[in-house]
Amino acid sequence: MDILLILILLLPLAGGVINACFGSRMPQPVPVFIACGAVIGSFLACLGSLTLAAGDGYRLVLFTWLKSGNFQADIGLLYDPLAAIMTLMVTGVASLIHLYAAGYMEDEPDQVRFFALLNLFVFAMLTIVLADNLLLLFLGWEGVGFCSYGLIGFWYRKTENADAGRKAFIVTRIGDLFFAVALLWLFALFGTISIEGINAQVSGLEVTTVTMISLLLLFGACGKSAQVPLMSWLADAMAGPTPVSALIHAATMVTAGVYLLCRMFPLVSLSSTAMAAIALVGIVTALYAATCALAQNEIKRVLAYSTMSQVGYMFLAVGLGSVSAAMFHLLTHAFFKALLFMTAGCLINLAGHENDIRRMGGMRQRSPLVFWLFLAGLLCLAGAPLTSGFFSKDLILATAFAHGDPFHLGLYGLGVMVAGLTSFYCFRLAYLVFAGDFRGDELPHEPSALMLWPLYPLAILGLTAGLLNLPHLFSGGSWLSGWLGRTQDVLHLSISIEYLLIGTAIAVFVLGWLLAALRYRKYSERQPSLVGEFLLNGWRVDDLFDLLLVRPFKKIGRFCSQGVEAGLIEGVLNGAARGCTDLGMRLRGLADGKVSAYLQGLVWGFVLIVGWFLLRALV
Amino acid sequence: MIVPMEHLLILATLLFALGLGCVLVRRNLIMILIGVEIMINSAGLVLVGASAFWQQVDGQIMVLILMAITAAEVAIGLALVVYLHQQKKSIDVGIFDEMRG
Amino acid sequence: MTAIMATDFPLLSLLLFTPLAGALMCLVIGAANGTNARWVALITAGIVFVLSLVLCLLQTPAAGWLLYEDYSWIENFGIRYTLGLDGLSSVLILLTAFLQVLAVLVSWRQNHAPAIFFALLLILETAAIGVLLALDLILFYLFWELMLIPMFFLIGVWGYKRRFYAAVKFFLFTLIGSLCLLLAVISLYLLHGEQTGVYTFALEALKQTELSGTQELIFFLCFMAAFVVKVPLFPFHSWLPDAHAEGPAAGSVDLAGLLLKTGVYGMIRFAFPLFPVAAQKTMPILAVLALVGLFYAAWVAFQQIDIKRIVAYSSISHMGFVILGLAAWNQTAWEGSVLLMVNHAVTTAGLFAVVAMIEQRTGTRALDQLGGMWKSHPNMSAFFLLFCMASLGLPGLANFAGEILILIGVFTVKPLWAIIAVVGILFSAVYTLRLVQGTLWGSSCEPHDKQDLVPREWLVLIPLAVLVVLLGCYPQPVLELLREPVSSLLMSGGLP
């Protein structure tokens, strides 16, 4: 069994490394086979080893990575139910996306780099999931950052793409810093960085310390998960190829933050302040992103903001103390959002590589199949009744409601509002893309079969994943909560309240739909309003960061390099050097070639010596 | 001793100063050499006087050596004067300033 | 003093003087034919590498010297020829020997007076190894200064346009520091002699000298003057970017890989154990300078156009990290510092090697004229990306392992320092990504040489890349070698 567990990690790594080193020397389809094979193999290994994870999980230490003084970091795996479910999701979705990518990237000459990075990404993501200590987790954490950097900027010939990659890397790294500090602090407190070890010892800690560390972890999570305030990179990250957006920026990497918080939940949950902060970050992001999504014109950007918003829900769930709700939404979201992105990729192809929804329309005629798939995804996202998104979102909102106090009721209210906004922008998207006639002029580029096949399982999963954690009301057994060992997350509300909550959810869904239908059923060119412009630019957060961080940074840089380095330090050095040579010139000037001057020097010297003697005699 | 030592020293110092003045002021090489001669002779004077003061002959021997060496120096000096004159048609030391710095 | 490995054969001297002998061979055989000189240099460097590798493998993680040599040398001054090899020295010697092989390969196409060039490289190697082995202060100083001459010529003769300026700057900076060291060594020697009647320069003996607080502080500062210039610590770094930018590729590899390391080595082998009290008193200052340098160099690197200068400033920034680790004064941080030193050497050597290759192909090092190298030279670019990622501290690659140990060590002592230093990691990402962005991505510049890596270059880059990954994923062998020496050096510093 150990070997299966190792294979989960090793296969994607090997695939990535082999492709990176030798891929360009292999005949064309081989690297793709290797890449897909590696991930599918990993998925199978995960399925095979699932039994290991049940209960308290399974711990496997491979070798010592770093050991110095009393610090020790192992390459070790912690395969518990949480990790297992996440692994399953990551490998499963990744397998499908790899297959899709094989079709999507068919004509790309630089395929090898793409698949190498994609495999490495899966490896890094699985490292996050399976790591038994925070440092190894951090390795995966930064690893996904790098792969995301490389993949966003995959089409590097356009500087904007490379810049978007860089932005993603640096902004998420800001979050990583907080994570790193938390790691250091935890080690200083506990003398270990093992996740189990830390979680076992937290109970004795002071609440302020816990709060501080939890907040650090939260910030770390915010970076990777594109939560307020470190969210601005995600929309730009859509510059990458669509499979990348589907895998990294929808299904897996952006949910790593949620996973981290779930992983460290025993610690985080000790501080109510931190929990409130998490919930707040979640809902603020959800709201922010939902508003932004309203005004976006590029199909992938709409989806990106929706991702941000949905991840906000997951944060909210963690903040509410319900790990299973968070994980539930994480899973369902992974399915339908991957589906959405991949169908969006098909749509873009169909529209003749056109991203802008204002230049789409009538896509239903171009491919009814894609229409239905996309619609399935959208319905899940919008929370249409009985879809997976409906159940998972409802669980989160119900949990908020169940807390009962004003703060949480407020969260619930905002959550409902976001749900309405979500429904609105989903149907806006649907109408703009599918209704009416095609507004562009490009010829369609038919998606290959390889691109369509992986969509079916995802659509099915997206529509039915609600079964994973079906609440009692629908005579479900909350299987996920049980598997995760979090039965306390199962809500026990009265039937009437449950009906009320469900009714509200359905109501806002319908409301959103109706408003969208009203406004977007018939397409008309509109001048974007001031508010629209504001939302389109993501509340102008980029400008704010530019003003607050980027420009001062550059200014200080200029000051250092021109002011201090070239001015002060070089100036002092050159000044000293010039002083020396000037002095030298003056001294050599004494020897002007004339004997009489030399003799005068001699006499002055004599006077000097006699004077010195006299001085000594007098003093 | 007929003349007091002090007088002798003052005279010698004066002579030395005069010689030095000559060396410093004159630009003609021959005149400079003459100035040097005067300075050296002032030293001879002191030596003779001191020899008498200390009742020793050492000083007087030294004077003889001094004179011999001076002669040699002048010989070389004058040879150089001729050589220099051949080169630049002048023995003004001021014009020999090709090398400087 | 006894050694663990009892052997009468002067193995250390053999290690030390093999490169010198090679240098002479280079001059003799290679004078007429440059190719001979290259091969002599390569073979010599290879032999030294194998020798040091064997010594490293023989090393057991126990306290004490693995090998120790002590001969009478200049009795008149009480100077002895004392060499000792422990885990710390063997790691750094192995690094030196390894990089030297690469330096020879990197400069394979050097055509201006190759015999002298390679001879100088080998002399430099002897000097560096000597510094790492010497246990007599004057012997140490001798090798310390001996590093100057070859490096000076390498920069001053085989460098670029402003090579004289750079070479003299390098020479002057380091000489000022080392003469301070010399003065301190002499005074310490006299003081010890007056106290005990035994005039000696032996490190172990001089550690016993009784010093007043002020004396110790002055001596310590004089010692540090030499070491911080070599490291170089802000604000004594100004020579390094010029030396890198104007020097040949091999010079840069050696500068980053060999010379900078000797500064830190000098601190932990000599300055700290000799003057522990003063050292600990001044640690906060050192830490502040290290931190300021860490950020300052990052900022300056961010503004540079010349890619070699960017790498040079990144070097300064990383060395700030190393010094910060030393300032924490505990086992983890010190091991981290040494590890980072090794890792940084490997990474930076790789970066400089690729930079040289880029320059060879495009004829420029200006960031604004480069771009899109991945299109024309994917293999080279992949290596460059790897080294850059290692340099910005990506976990799993070399630098991170050292950095995290330093951070952990520092955090237990002074959390604030560690937190500030963490931000430094972000900064390194900012300027390194700018470097990557400007060279690899974007629209293509037109390189006149479309040739991707040639076999010789593969030979240079593959070992470096393998090491970068290996040191990042499994640095344990190095750490185990360091454990005992570092802990005993810390002990002699008077603190656990």
Add this chain to the structure above:
Amino acid sequence: MNLESLHSLLPQILLALGSTAILLGGAWVRNRRLWLIVGALVAVVAALVAAFVDPARIDILGMYSATAYARFCTVLWCLTVAATLLISCRYVDLFRFGGGEYASLMLFAAAGMSLLSSATSFVGLFLGLEVLTLALYVLIAFRQGDSRGAEAGMKYLVFGAVATAFLAFGIALIYAATGTFNLEAAAAGLQTEEGLRPLGLAGWALLLVAIGFKISLVPFHLWTPDVYQGAPAPVSGLLATAAKGAVLAAFLPLLVMTGEGVADIRNVLWLLAIATMLVGTFAALPQTNIKRMLAYSSVVHMGYLLIALIVAGDEGSRALLFYMVVYTLATFGAFGIVTTFADENGEIQEYDDLRGLATLHPRRSAMLSVFLLSLTGIPPLAGFFAKFGLFQAAFRGGYAELAVVGVIASIISVYYYLRPIIALYSPEPAVVCREVAAQSETLVLVGCAAIILFLGVYPAPLLTLVGLVIP
């Protein structure tokens, strides 16, 4: 004067006789190289005699001594002169020197230096100094028709003559004050607090001016660069090394003594040392002519040597002698290299003309680098241990401030020593100098470089030797 005294003076007599013989022989046989080699042989024989024939008595007529120290100096100067003669072989042919006269004067100078270093009385000192100076007057202007040589000769003559006058008057005043010519007694006489003390001090002041001129201390150094530049390179080499070393050596025994009188002198020397080191260093910075640079460098090094002279004692003397030997080797070597680069157009002196010579003459360039780096004091060259010994002695003697000034000067000196080296090694040659070094030149220079390298790695033999001979 008896046979024993003559026996004790055998090396000097050999030199003087040899000089005269060559002068006579040169009138008949006009083979330049022959006489140079004969001269070198005579000098070597004199050196051997000085080294291995034990003197019959130490004190010679109260004027000279034949102590181990004096003999050591004699050997040193004789060998320097022999080396100068050997290195001049090609040079004298090139510029058509009168070989006999040249060799004869060199030997004469050697005799002077040897007498100077052995002097125990002012009479002997004066005599030795004048013998040396008179020979040098001629040697400096030896290159006929060379206007710079003539100018250099004139400058040296005027300065030398004035210095002689100062020396003579100084000696006279000291004699008047103390009633003795004996150096030690005269110095000891200064210590007694008598009415004549000011007179003695005035005498010492004059004497110091004269010495200052001879070893070119600041501010009596102004003639140095001009004369070194104008004189033939081998002669400049001799001027910068033995001619200065002999004077310094003469005063070492004096300063080994302690006492108040000497303390006054030491005090002046302290001032002169600092001025010399700093002024010389800075003035050397902007130089672009290697001979002028070496001239200023010699000024600086005399400042260093003064440190040792001031410290005196065993440590100081040892440091001084060691430094002097090493300095002599390096400076002589550097001038030697300049000699070998001379062709019928003259000497290559400017840095611009040195550019790229290394590609044509790698060995000589390497040797020049060795010499200059040794002067800088960089290990593993002998210059390092010389400076090391010096600073160490300064610290022991309580003159740390002098050591610090010395260190500052050596830091700055890096710049001017390195400039010609870099010029040599720059890729594009400026002047095509195809002169092949004569065998004798190579022999001497390789010898110098080898000794410098050897002493840089293993200075113990020389250290032991100087430890044996110090007064």
